[in-house]
Amino acid sequence: ETKKLQGQVAIVTGASSGIGAGVAKALAVNGAAVVVNYSSSADKAEEVLKEIKDEGGEGFIIKADVSKEGDVLKMFSETIRRYGTVDILINNAGLQKDAKFHDMTLDQWNHVIGINLTGQFLCAREAIKEFMRRGIVPGRSKSAGKIICMSSVHEVIPWAGHANYAASKGGVMMLMKTIAQEYAPMKIRVNSIGPGAIRTPINYAAWQTPQAYNQLLKLIPAKRIGESDDVGRAAVWLASDDAEYVNGITLFVDGGMLLYPGFEDNG
Template structure:
């Protein structure tokens, strides 16, 4: 029970990787706030699944790409569950299009969800941690300070080019640099910031890929371990980063990709 006594808010937790992380956190003893885009049957099903672990679970909803919604979700999570210790920025979208055809609306949707959302969710989370216990000033060794964990679900495409998904790659590359910068800025507050970069994971975002045998076969040839990842492959690493085992780890991207990053070649 590595997360006993902790409370986590996980965005995009109604399905896929986010749901797997939320469930694994609960199994490790954490109370969980599921932050979903909508309060619908899928989100309620995720809540019911986590409730079976015996942990407290709460549901908040909103569009992470809207700053007011992002701040409201943190506030609602605190009001429902009490003090938060862990934030997982998992919600994400991608839109396929040749670069010359990308619309402003699609660009804004991807960058708002994948980068602006985590930025302002993290800001609200850090403000919450500071409100719980004021941060010590530089050079002051006398007092304690807030401690928290921030975990961003990035992608191999923070490193790996992905033609026809330029806005997605830009958002994940931005998330990488945001993580690195915040890891340095927030370390004096006792807050760690790390990214998990999944490769091809069997989730709803990859539904089209999984339904195309030719495309799937080509991808699998690029994965040395020979299979798609499962949401649980990511969830186990998230538990580690959220636990005391990772107290001295910050500013790092950890890849969960079956070897894809260093073996990939466009067909």
Template sequence: MKLQNKVALVTGSTQGIGRGIAIRLAKEGADLVINGRHDDDQARETLEQVRAQGHRVCFIAADVAEPANCYRLVEQAVEQMGRLDILVNNAGVQKHDAFLEVSEADYNQVLNVNLRGPFFLSQAFARHLRDTERGGRIINNSSVHEELPFPNFSAYCSSKGGLKMLTRNLAIELAPLGITVNNVAPGAIETPINQALMNEPEKLAGLLENIPAKRLGQPHDVAGAVAFLASDDADYVTGTTLVIDGGLLWNYSEQ
């Protein structure tokens, strides 16, 4: 139980990778703040699965695209749980559009959720740790596309590239406060966001040809890496990206 007596906030944790991360952190002993945009069946299911691990858990609805919501989310999390020790910036969106067709609205949505949200959540979280004179962990869910071009997803790649540099910069600025800042960068993970791909056998087969491990990743593959970065075992790890992709990044080629 490496995270006993720790409290973690995981954004976008009502399904997919975020849910997997929340459950794994609970298994490691942490109390959890679950977050999503709506208090719905998915949120309640995540709450029940985390509660089944025997730890405290609450849900706070907030759209992290807006800085005011980021501040409110951290404030309410501290009010309900007493403190925060770990922030996992997991919430993310992507939009498929050729660069020449991308709308301002879609660009704003992707950048606001994927980059502005982590920026202001990390700021609010770090201020909380500074004011309570404690160290902590910030872990961002980035993507192999912080490195790997992804045609027709230019806004998404821009957001993840920005997140990579934000992580490096915050690692330097926040190190004197005892706060580590790292990314995990998943490759192709079997989650609802990839449901369309999984329903197209030819495209899926082409992708698997690019993955040396010959399988899609699972949420628990990412969650294990997050649990490590959240633990004392990673106390000297900061400013880096841990790639979780079955070898995809260094074996990829456009068909």
């Protein structure tokens, strides 16, 4: 049986940790060659690549800060030099710099917007250029290229104390939809995944103690935290031809967090 992403090349930004690592492994198991991007922890990126290779997968590591145009251009040119092209971009790199709004510094604002939003712009632009140059390769994919933006339930749910983060994800939503609209005629698909609470280092404080975890579960109808694998499987589906007719959506992977669970026993 041929694998769903056989012969395709995927760049996963921020793949040395958490969701990015989970998505990178899921894409590789499904046949994609994966570029494991990282910005600071080379050893963690090596570990992810080793796990990919141990499972019979293919890939290599590239250091790049997605908020820097030069780094992003180099990441794409190096990928194209090694593998000939790029079929899938997973725009995953992101972080939080939390502060009460009245205390938020311009640096905190710019840092989060620079990585979470401008970083996705820079990577998506390079991917779109390559997708347009190459077009559809018969037998490989019915699309000329796929972009998956890692958004969040916070593209919808306001989040006190995280104005920079919520604004970045709201921005990602309209960036994703606008690119999807602009390039749909070229058979390029652009979608987002909106994770709820996924067990990764970004939200360690929300699940590390039983008290914090029980508090978190009040927000999750499924009554468990999500795992990076939950997101990995969604990414494989969205990137594959099974989702050929899916364009411009956010696929929420949140155990029902967006069902406003506070209302479940409200009169």
